[in-house]
Amino acid sequence: MLVIYRVLILCWAAHANGYPGGWKPPGHRDGGCRTPGDNTGSYDELWDITEAQCREECSLWSECVAYEYTQVPPRFKRCELHKDMPTHTFPTGGTTCKLKPVPGRSAPSASTPLPSASVPMQQLPRQAPQTAPAAHAAHVGAEMWSQFAVCGLEGQALGVHADVAGCAEAAGAVAAASSGASCMFFMASAVFPTWGCRCCIVPTGGDMHPFWSVYELTASLFLHPNPPPPPSPPPPPSPPPPPRPPPPPLPPPPPVVRYPPPPPPYPPLGASWNAASQIQASGQPASARTVPVLLSPPPPMTQSFTPLLSAKPMPRQNCACIHDVIVIGSSVAFGQSAMGNRGWATLLAEVLKSKYSLEVYNAALPGSDTGAALETLQGVLAFCRPRAVVIGLAPANEGLRSVRTLVDAKRVATYYLTGLWKIIQTARLNGAAVMLGGVYPNGKYQPTPHAEVLHQIQADMMSWTYPVFDFLAAVEDSINPGQWKPGTFADAGHPNDLGHRLMFSAVDTTLFHPVKLPCPS
Numbered sequence: 001m002l003v004i005y006r007v008l009i010l011c012w013a014a015h016a017n018g019y020p021g022g023w024k025p026p027g028h029r030d031g032g033c034r035t036p037g038d039n040t041g042s043y044d045e046l047w048d049i050t051e052a053q054c055r056e057e058c059s060l061w062s063e064c065v066a067y068e069y070t071q072v073p074p075r076f077k078r079c080e081l082h083k084d085m086p087t088h089t090f091p092t093g094g095t096t097c098k099l100k101p102v103p104g105r106s107a108p109s110a111s112t113p114l115p116s117a118s119v120p121m122q123q124l125p126r127q128a129p130q131t132a133p134a135a136h137a138a139h140v141g142a143e144m145w146s147q148f149a150v151c152g153l154e155g156q157a158l159g160v161h162a163d164v165a166g167c168a169e170a171a172g173a174v175a176a177a178s179s180g181a182s183c184m185f186f187m188a189s190a191v192f193p194t195w196g197c198r199c200c201i202v203p204t205g206g207d208m209h210p211f212w213s214v215y216e217l218t219a220s221l222f223l224h225p226n227p228p229p230p231p232s233p234p235p236p237p238s239p240p241p242p243p244r245p246p247p248p249p250l251p252p253p254p255p256v257v258r259y260p261p262p263p264p265p266y267p268p269l270g271a272s273w274n275a276a277s278q279i280q281a282s283g284q285p286a287s288a289r290t291v292p293v294l295l296s297p298p299p300p301m302t303q304s305f306t307p308l309l310s311a312k313p314m315p316r317q318n319c320a321c322i323h324d325v326i327v328i329g330s331s332v333a334f335g336q337s338a339m340g341n342r343g344w345a346t347l348l349a350e351v352l353k354s355k356y357s358l359e360v361y362n363a364a365l366p367g368s369d370t371g372a373a374l375e376t377l378q379g380v381l382a383f384c385r386p387r388a389v390v391i392g393l394a395p396a397n398e399g400l401r402s403v404r405t406l407v408d409a410k411r412v413a414t415y416y417l418t419g420l421w422k423i424i425q426t427a428r429l430n431g432a433a434v435m436l437g438g439v440y441p442n443g444k445y446q447p448t449p450h451a452e453v454l455h456q457i458q459a460d461m462m463s464w465t466y467p468v469f470d471f472l473a474a475v476e477d478s479i480n481p482g483q484w485k486p487g488t489f490a491d492a493g494h495p496n497d498l499g500h501r502l503m504f505s506a507v508d509t510t511l512f513h514p515v516k517l518p519c520p521s
Helices: 002-014 051-060 164-177 306-310 344-356 370-381 406-429 447-462 471-475 497-505
Strands: 032-034 043-047 066-072 076-082 088-090 095-099 142-146 153-159 185-188 197-202 213-217 325-329 360-362 388-392 433-437 489-491
Touching (some): 032 095, 051 076, 164 197, 164 213, 325 344, 325 370, 344 388, 370 406, 406 433, 406 447, 447 471, 471 497
Parallel strands (some): 325 360, 325 388, 388 433
Antiparallel strands (some): 043 076, 066 076, 142 213, 185 197
């Protein structure tokens, strides 16, 4: 009887907070698992299992610290077994993140500030709730210092506040206590205030981020908790110093040395261009399909990118948004595995800056699927309405690389194209033109079903009335469908420097002429 009573007590404690078995989401909010720095961390995937089975797999595996489960009707089910400890969640529909229960550890609460990406998880101390000092700043306000960016070096956590004004009050209290020596700058998220805010030790030099911004306090008078000591009497006047001798004359400047011009930044590259085979899409009547709109091939790049970058740029035509073009995508659009993350989107930004004086903001986040990319775009559009949105996603992040049957591959393709269409409509409703980055290979693809469905997705995208950059023609192996060309990849999912340059060669930069991209009304 005593044993049964203890079991009942344990079951009641496990379900007291509404979470089965003590599995709780970090921050008590549903969404995708995110580690410090807003990354996805390392994880293994399982498909077509229930959430209870996903939870059991994580509990039996010693390396699993949390699981992420996504279910989208009718049959899309994905389980991620995470090996890196999540600290918060990213709001994504149909997705939940649960921490593996460990004795003595509780889930991060919604008021726990995000840790810095530069500090390992094991070294993060538990912080007590921040209390404002007795001193405060008079008429504290804040002005935008650096939009869509984080601190170069983060400092004291200021806790969670309802808005940026609340963060400014907390930062002003810290600054007043230190006589303005600290927390004159702070970072906050107007889109997700539950992330909290932090003082900036160094406000400049931080990474770009679509939801964080750095602010500067505008208070000019700080009240000290203790009255200042009375002023000391002035010292007696000292005799004037003797006059200094005049400085010696400066030597003549050295002769100007003319150095030869630097070599081109890249070796010669030939451009390849051919349209993907037009495969009739399944499940869509012929009357509903539009005539495929194929891009005309860009001029062959027989030398290097130097002529594009050395041309005199057009005078800039300012719009309301400081960013003319926004890139939304995943790790390949982010530039992962390229030297210095200088991928195809960065090369595009450099050419558009030099050729048309257009500002490009790369908001791509590694690991993003269509749902996460839509959340990112909505966050960016809350602050900025650009001339154009470039979408660079891959069906591999929707699960295509893990399926084994043609039926499941077509289901993933439908889910990917539906999510892509939602992103397009969101951009168009905000007055932006849309350019689509085409699909690209993956080292885990097989000719059937992966490569077959990949080309069907490409054909469907080209049947829409939006330009498509034909990445498949640039980097797909002609002998092994769905695979990278030899020498163009760094790993199964990412191209190397050569692969990124070949993908950029498929981009028609004339589509970004300011005459074709007016400011959104």
